[in-house]
Structures are given as C-alpha cells and as structure tokens.
Amino acid sequence: METQQSEVLLSIRDLHFKFTLRGQVLHAIRGISLDVMRGESLAIVGESGSGKSVLVKTLMGLNDQNGFIESGQILYGGRDLATLHTDAEWQSIRGREIAMVLQDPMTSLNPLKTIGWQIREAVELHQNLHGEAARKAACEMLAEVGISDPERRYKQYPHEFSGGMRQRVVIAIAMACRPKILICDEPTTALDVTIQAQILGLIKEMQKKYDLTTIYITHDLGVVANVADRIAVMYAGDIVEIGRCEEVFYDPRHPYTWALLSSLPQLGVKGQPLYAIQGTPPNLFHEVKGDAFAPRNPQALKIDFVKRPPMLAVSPTHSARTWLLDPRAPKVEPPEHIRALRERGRALRQQGEVTSHG
Amino acid sequence: MADPREKMLEVDHIRVQFGKKRHPFVAVRDVSFDIYKGETFGLVGESGSGKTTIGRAIIRANPLAAGEIRFEGQRISGRLSAARDRQVTRDIQMIFQDPMSSLNERAKVGYIVAEGLYAPGRHCSEEERRQKVAKALSDVGLLPEFASRFPHEFSGGQRQRIGIARALILEPKLIVADEPISALDVSIRAQVLNLLAALQKERGLTYLFIAHDLSVVRFICDRIAVIHKGDIVELAESEQLFAHPLHPYTQALLSAIPQPDPIAERQKKLLVYDPSCHDYRVDKPVWTEVEPGHFVLGNQRELEGYRKMLTR
C-alpha cells in the first residue's frame, strides 16, 4: 500500500477564516497550515463544530456569504485560491479540479431530473462530449460505480434509488468531472454498514484508477482506520495533531486526541457511563488564549492557559500542537487506554520488523 | 411464559405504504414488536428498509394501511379525540434523522427548542421557558447563548443536538430517536449517550433507538431488531444477537462493522448477503422464537439449521 507521496498537490498556509454574525465575529479557522499530498487519502476528524466542513469548503469557495478569508493562502496549481471571489473565478476549480461528495445524497441531486440527465450534464461540461457519445459515457459511468442495468437506471429519478445507490450516483457525477481532489464530507454516515463498506471500496477503486487525491471528513474512526493514509485532528478551528494513520491511532500525542480515542463506545461497559470530555468547546466569538483544549484537560500545564503551543514534531511525518512535546515539559502519562494502544502499536511494529527481515 | 415486564408500546402487524391506492409502494410489510417500559430497543438494518417509516408511524405522522399501534395498552393509531391526541403528542417525541433539513430555518434556536412548551395546556412562564431552554442546550453540550442564533449558522453536529434538546425539553415517556447521534464526534456522542442513559434511570424513559452505528447500538440497547426491506428478520437481546447472529443478513451486517483500529480494520473479512439464498417457493418463512427471547424469520429448513447453530 505504501506509495510515494512526496509531491505537494495543495498547500494551505496559515489560513484564517471568519464569519460575521449580527455585528459579532466568529473565528472559525484559526491559522491552519496543511499540505495535501498527491494521491494520498487524508482523513480529517475532530470535535463537532471545530471547522472541518468550513475548512474544506474554503477549497471550493462554498462557504456561506457571511464568511470570509481574513488571511492566508491556498496554493494549488500555481494559483492562490484564497484570492478567488466570484463564481466565475471559481468555475475552473469547482468540479473540474476539486469535487465534493456530501453526507446526504439528496441535497446534491435534483429530484426533478433523471439520474442519466444529471450525469450527462457533468460529462458534457467537463469531458467535452455531446449527443450519443455523452449519453454513452454517462451510462458507462453508472456501470463503473456499480449500478447494474445502467440503460434502464439512466431514465429513472433519484427517488427511485435507495440511499446507497444515490450516493453512488453522486460519486459518478463527481468523477465524471475527472477531478484531481475528491472531498468526502461524511460520505457514508447515512448508510448502513454493508453499503458503507461498498461505497468506501468504490472510492478506493476510483482513487487508484484516476490517480485521485481524497480528503475524508468523518466521525467514524472505523472508517478512518479503513481509508486514511494520514489523519489530521481538529479542535476549535485548528489542526492539533497530524500524522500517518498508524502514528495517530497507536501513538497519539495531543490530549484532545487521547480524549477522543478514549470515548469510543467499544471501550464502554454496559450500564456504566462512557468516558466523555468534560465541559464545552470554546466560544469562537471570543479570542482563544493558549491551548484551546486546556480548560477541558484535567492534566493541562500552566503554560497551556497562557501561550499557544507551536506544532512540534514527533517524527518527520507526525506532529502535534501541544507543550507536552517541548523538552522542558514535565512527563505526563496518557490515559490507560492510550497506553494500551501504544503497546499494541509497539507489538505490531516488532512483528512487522520480524516479517520484513525474515 | 408470561413476561413480568410492562409493555409500553405494542406495534402489531403494521403495514405502511406510499403512493397511489392502486399501485402502492409497500415500505413496511408486516412488522410487529413490543417495547417494554424503561428499555432501549434498537432498530437496525439496510438503508431504505423502513426504519424511519416505522418511527414516523409511531408518532402518527405516517398512517397505517393495516395493523395497530398501542401505547400503554391503548390504541394510538387511527383517529383520536383532541384531548387524547394532545396527551400522546406530549408523551411520544421523535428526534429526527436528518439534522440538515429537519429544523425550521426561519426560527431562532431558542424558539425551536421551546416550541413544544407553547402547546395548549402547557402553562409555562417566559422565565421558566428561558431556563428550560438554557438547561436543555447545555445538557447536549451547546452554549445557552446559541438560543439567539439561526439553524443555518451551525455545524451538522450542532444542529443534531438542537433536535435532541427540542425532544428532551418536553419530558416525554417514549422517545423515537432516529439516528440521533450520526453527525456527532465520538466524545459528544458519548456525552449524549450518557445523558440518554441518565434520563432513563431518573425518569424511566423508554427509547426506540434507530441507528447505523452498530457499536453504539450494542452498547446502549437492551434488545435489537434487524430489519431488511420492510421485514424484521431477527430480534434478540443485544449480547445474544452479537454472540449468535442467525439470519444471513444479520451476519453480513455484523461482519461489516468498522473497527477503530487500522490493522484489524484492514484485515476484516466481509460477509455478503444474497437474498436469493432463501428458497421460499414452497416452504414459507415464519417468525419463530428459536430460543427464549431470540426470534428469527425463516422457513422450516432454515430454522432447523439455526437451532443447530445455537446448540454448537
């Protein structure tokens, strides 16, 4: 599975995004820097309301009218997407370069047009095909996303499709534009697990076939474990940890990541409360001071309340925004479950070394 | 064997269909189950299998084409007197599935959450209402200040919690929770699950819990029913269902559960359910209790096999 992923395809640099709301200002993205590598599958996880959807929508200029980029750059294909404003300016990016699949396929489909018409429209616009050739390409696209009897299905309307089939159609439309980056914002939350597995398989297939880069947003850490090459963890408008999939799962370093991984229902004992993080996330109408997670972290250091920690490296591919990684920090033991995960990671690594040497 | 537990809700051979009378689309064919007082009853299954339709039938938003639904022993499907209608509306609340489209976009969150408190017969002062809203919001991990904002200004998970606060504020007896936590991160999910469990202990609340996330369902539900294309195919106590799934659809469903562990997840073996594995042409399927509390849909040949699987 290891591929060479060294070419930066898209680079977000110190991005700040704000919403104005009846005279108040909400600081939704607070200085995020992120390189997306060509061909990789990046998963973004984190607190509800932490800015995951807002972040990916800035890549397509799809945020609500009351939002604006205050500063920062989004470098892609020699351009800075942060400087684009009008729909006309975005035209060459949306769909063509970067496409999006949302949680609820019904919001992306037009209920009044046939499935075939909707795919064909994308084909005509982006592949420069017309007439019978466009119709054929649309049918092929339907078959490619695993819909049987595409000739008949072509003439049907969205309400005649099941949820899983609709999501396949949305993927077919997105892929008909031949994008370089496919953003999936909770692509399978509305689907049962058997169909979810099929859709994830389908996206992976597309990724291989079309040299696609994917960005997943999901709350399902099982999905993340399945699809991600790298994981970015967000909290309160910031990326607090980023690393390769195994690094974040088996050796997490930020206290928020610890808390997140400790809240899984799989770890629960029936009849007893699950572990949950105390308190509420910060109000983003106010400036956040220090480490945004500190007020909810029982082991927070003094400095966490005063100064925002820098991104500190754990390995060349893994870093976290926490003072715990500073050489001057006292030793703080992670919770029990995280220590168990670390053990598991270590055992697996040793096993791997044995097999790769043997 | 008489069951000492008290039945809160009885869903009795219901059928729900849509579309024209002459060519109806049958969304729920013939579904029966009971929910006991104080329990959490899980309903899982394929997308489009009829889970939401059943939930909406229970809150009386979908009329029944056949069958009956009883709440605390009394019929609630069909026509009811105005007073009874009000009472039932108050006692049974639903948390709706889709957080992006189930909230009134023109109303402020404070009003949306408090709406049920304005119903006739509710005497609630302005101040009391304000306090209840603030409490309901903070119970689900939202800031009380959010009351003055509009739904579109929130993230998916924040909107979902607005829907939960709205149902809880009325202190119902039965909550139909349709995918109540699908858009939440695991920590807030844990917080909401803890809240639901605490309310159950405190007030004896009963839940019908519909969800795709089976690790959550396993954790929170006492009993689980598995539904496939409008038919319930298996029903058992949670641990029993996970330990001994009998119906091939249940087995496929359980095999697909995502595991939050990269290595285990990538080695996972999926089972695929092929409905044509059943030969129901002569030997018809019947809903049968194969061991105490464990029901499965199957024909005589299949049932024999299921019983064998249990003795092994």
Ligand SMILES: Nc1ncnc2c1ncn2[C@@H]1O[C@H](COP(=O)(O)OP(=O)(O)OP(=O)(O)O)[C@@H](O)[C@H]1O
């Ligand atoms: N139009 C808007 N006006 C004001 N605030 C907004 C608007 N849209 C989003 N926000 C705020 O921006 C923040 C980030 O929202 P976003 O939708 O990115 O969250 P998210 O991480 O995707 O959460 P979820 O997991 O719940 O979907 C939230 O605090 C939200 O309330």
Ligand SMILES: Nc1ncnc2c1ncn2[C@@H]1O[C@H](COP(=O)(O)OP(=O)(O)OP(=O)(O)O)[C@@H](O)[C@H]1O
């Ligand atoms: N108002 C309606 N008119 C026509 N058909 C409907 C209506 N509501 C639901 N259906 C159909 O009934 C079937 C069952 O839908 P339902 O929403 O109950 O499924 P579900 O099990 O809740 O699925 P999901 O897991 O995707 O939410 C589907 O085929 C759906 O298209």
Ligand SMILES: [Mg+2]
């Ligand atoms: Mg979101």
Ligand SMILES: [Mg+2]
């Ligand atoms: Mg539903």
